Amino acid sequence: MTQAPTTTMTGDSHGSYPSYLIGFVLAVVLTVASFAAVMTHALSPGMALAALTVLAVVQIVVHLVFFLHMNTSTEQSWNLMCFIFAAVSVIVIIGGTIFIMHDTAINMMSR
């Protein structure tokens, strides 16, 4: 059932049944780990939040590689570059917002 004629060793950007299934299993494991980290109350809130962040980032990478077929081939270099730019923008927006609003809240003594 694989896409034998068009599949190459290096740049199969369309995926295959095995790659989708591997991605799916990894995603399920990471999702269950996220829910378990919170629902078992085994970790302190700070540690649990850190665990959630790590698990979310890993799962995002899994989805990007196995479902969106992102890779470092030259054919995809523009996609990757745009993605990196967008990701940096998002990190600056979210990180900057949290930093500034937290600082404001401290200075205004509103919390």
Place this chain on the structure above:
Amino acid sequence: MAHEATMSPLAHADDHHGEHHESPNVFGFWLYLMTDCVLFGSIFAAFAVLRNQYAGGPSGKELFDLTNVGIETAILLFSSITYGFASLNALAKNKTMVLLWLAVTFVLGASFVGLELNEFSSMIAEGNGPDRSAFLSAFFTLVGTHGLHVTCGLIWMVVLMVQMMGPQDLSERMMNKLACLSLFWHFLDIVWICVFSFVYLAGVM
């Protein structure tokens, strides 16, 4: 095809370069998705700031039902892989199977939206709508925007299924449309990872 090759030898050379050469349409759609990334990033930033502003109202701990969130997550994850199967069948030019997997994906997506609407309506019925507190405004904006995207994806999916019906083969143009919706659908699953991690799971801690 031969005619086209004589018309534009460059395009022909590109065809030989690889079966997977990406169409500019798909790249353009990728650029749109990157702007959507920034949109969601901004809404997440707003949520991060307002997540503790309960204004005396209920917190996430009292409101969120993790079982429901778990089911929603499972549904979206399954719909991701069923869309993947549709993509693989499209590459194999197996139109009947593409339609079948798209239908399965549609049912999963629709049940996700149904569960979310159910959650929203019961929250609003209890007086915990977006007007209750800044936290709830941010919550409804963020989760609602994601739900709206999923709804648009479902409408798009129906349109593509209708266009595919009939005796014609899968055209190159249709393949590009399917590739764009594939990116959209998998992208929404990525946004949902952040939603269930940082809104729901972090909200009940």
